[in-house]
Amino acid sequence: MLSAVAARKAALAASQASTPPEPTATAGSSSGSASGSNSTPQPKAKSKRKLSTQQARPDAKKPKKNKSQPKAKTASKPVSDDFKSQADVIVVDSEEDEDDSDSGMSILEDFDPLELAKSAAQIPVKRAWSPSQPVVDSSDEEDDQVGVVDISSILPNVRTATREVEDDRVLSTFKPEPGSNIFTLTKEESSKLGLADTATLVGLISTDTLCLLGACNLTVLRGSVTLCGTTLQPSTTSYPIYAPRSAPLPVIRVNPKSETSTFDLPEHLHQFHAVISLQELKTNVQGLSRICRSFEGVFEPSRWQRSSTESPFGISGLYLVRRLSKECHVFNLPPSWAEALDRVAVHRDNVLGGAYIVKGPKNSGKSTFARTLMNRLLQSYRRVAFLECDLGQSEFTPGGMVALNIISKPVFGPPFTHPILPKYAHYIGSTTPRSSPSHYLEAISALLQTYRLDIQTPDLDGTEDDDERIFDVIPIIVNTMGWSKGLGADLTQQIESMLEPTDIFDIHAPAREDWSVAPPPVPIGGQRNGYGAYHDYSTMEATTALVHTLDFVPSSSAAAGYTPSDHRALSIMSYFHARYPVDAVPNQWDEVAVQSWDVSRPLCAVPPYQVDCGVAFDKIVLAGAGSEDVVEEEIGNVLNGAIVGFVSCEPGTVDMEISGPESGSGISTTGIPYSRNSSPPSPASSNCVGIGLIRGVSSPTTTTSSSGESGPPKTYFHILTPLPHSLLENARVLVKGEMELPVWGMLDFRNFDDKEASGDIGDVAGVDRDNVPFLQWGKAPEGAYGAEKRRVRRNLMRRGQM
Incomplete structure (x- = not known):
């Protein structure tokens, strides 16, 4: 931050630059002439001084090597690190100031930052290798504009006026006065x-x-x-x-x-x-x-x-x-978003119960606009249906499922703050439909059919209420995924064909070459995806939907340093620590929202449900790539610590046939109703009520009847889930996908101080670190292939670099 003295000197330098220069000699130029000034040398009070501990470097420039001369063999000697020895601040001294270099006065007491910036910009200084990008010097083009010289690259601790305007924008003009406002x-x-x-x-x-x-x-x-x-x-x-x-x-x-x-x-x-x-x-x-x-x-x-x-x-x-900083971002409604939302309000008068689809590339503000559109529609409708097709970053449910929710109140906050129990959902078990695109489309088609038959025109009586909003029609919003290339673009197009939307909100991203300019126009018959590439849909039937082109809004979470995987982990942990009403019975029209979060205990210390697997479940299915290779003897190890979906099926639609090694009684020796190559239940006759965590699987034990005959083996699951008991009663099918519990869910965070969080993890209260399941501390046993990370040497040099 510039001091008051430096600010006055900067203003004085700017005023002197506007006056006609006096003729001076050009020979024997000092630092003042090198900086572009034509005036007489400044008095000693204006000199730029060095720190007392800083030594001058006479050999600032390295001589260029002559490639034609042969290399002389010299004795090896230690090579000095030029990057460490170079100065943090470039100081330009005149010849008359060399005698006063050891005076001990700080350089910040009397220096002119504008003259220093221009002087340093004109002196070519070679730096040693640095991982940072080179600084672009544009001072030669703006030599006459003294007031716009950027010194932020030379003096990193000095904030220019431009940065102050950008980082210190006023957010709250409200001035609190207790007793007055x-x-x-x-x-x-x-x-x-x-x-x-x-x-x-x-x-x-x-x-x-x-x-x-x-x-x-x-x-x-x-x-x-x-x-x-x-x-x-x-x-x-x-x-x-x-x-x-x-x-x-x-x-x-x-x-x-x-x-x-x-x-x-x-x-x-x-x-x-x-x-x-x-x-x-x-x-x-x-x-x-x-x-x-x-x-x-x-x-x-x-x-x-x-x-x-x-x-x-x-x-x-x-x-x-009060003011904006780099640690936080505010919600801003772009003009294209505001115009599209206003057009939806006008369009609603003509077509009641519209179907709206929001699509665009990842990190473009798609989910934020879908949430804003839902809140805006709730001003005209009492309820809005929200179909979530983004498996990675769902709005109301944890990842891995496509869900149809009915919302009656606006939501203000990120997805992890408002988890609800879905009305209808299907568990895919992955954050992307790459491994099961047909099952993904089949699940979305079943949810759209359920919406048209049971939700779109509800049989409700709202004439007795004072609420003037529409109650006999429920519109739908479809939030698509951010995979907008190749297979992802084809899946989004098929979802759009199944929906037959009345409004399409398409977020266009500018080309990758230049993100600061507006995107090029979409060609006829083409549909833009992520970075300027196009898919040709000219052979398809023309849509009658009203298309809204929206501006690309970069994700504020990415700017704040949070990745999509961080948000997925937080969403899953928010779901498992959420507390819903235990005796809640979800009806068809009112959502069951979270009441609070129990964060007093980690998942490894929460008492689980102990469930007899052979009695509570009819079938267990493994979905995802590689699941067909799991044999019956290893199913217990696969389910141990797995995230599973609870699926309820219509009577008579579950195949209960058990294959594999069997005992004399015809029951699997593992006691788990699992068979290889089983497909997930059909979305047309099933519904996923939520997900759970199998925290432990017991070994199968043989039972003996009262007559002395051996009965079927029993295997017990320890299950954690926040779902109410009424929903678990009919969920007799478990589906395990590719999703895994984040590492945060395996740790005991109680008495977790800063030293332990930095990597020195000691024993914590409640659960000893050696007893935390699925985690191993220290090195793996020797002899296991791939158990220990290989050391990669990156300090080897070529012969010419020695």
């Missing part, structure tokens, strides 16, 4: 307004913006506000808000088209255009960051962000973000 209510005062617990009222005027970080419950009491592209009207409904740093932060703005309040508010609150209520959200969702250490502290400001955040609401875990 922030009011804390007691339980009695909150109950009069229909609020369950203590609350904080926030009064907003038309120019106020409010950016939140953390988690809270939001209720609109007066006026209306916009949040993540959705308008919230005054009502008694509380909306859970989840705003971690790993996702775009929501910004609350006052809607100019405000409606009158239905609440009896005091007179002093009528001066505000909008009044909202903020309450503490007690779900323990913050504890998920203890389990997945990649997301540690995402609901709190980072240490670099603490200066721009504050907590004026008196609510635990809720912060007000």
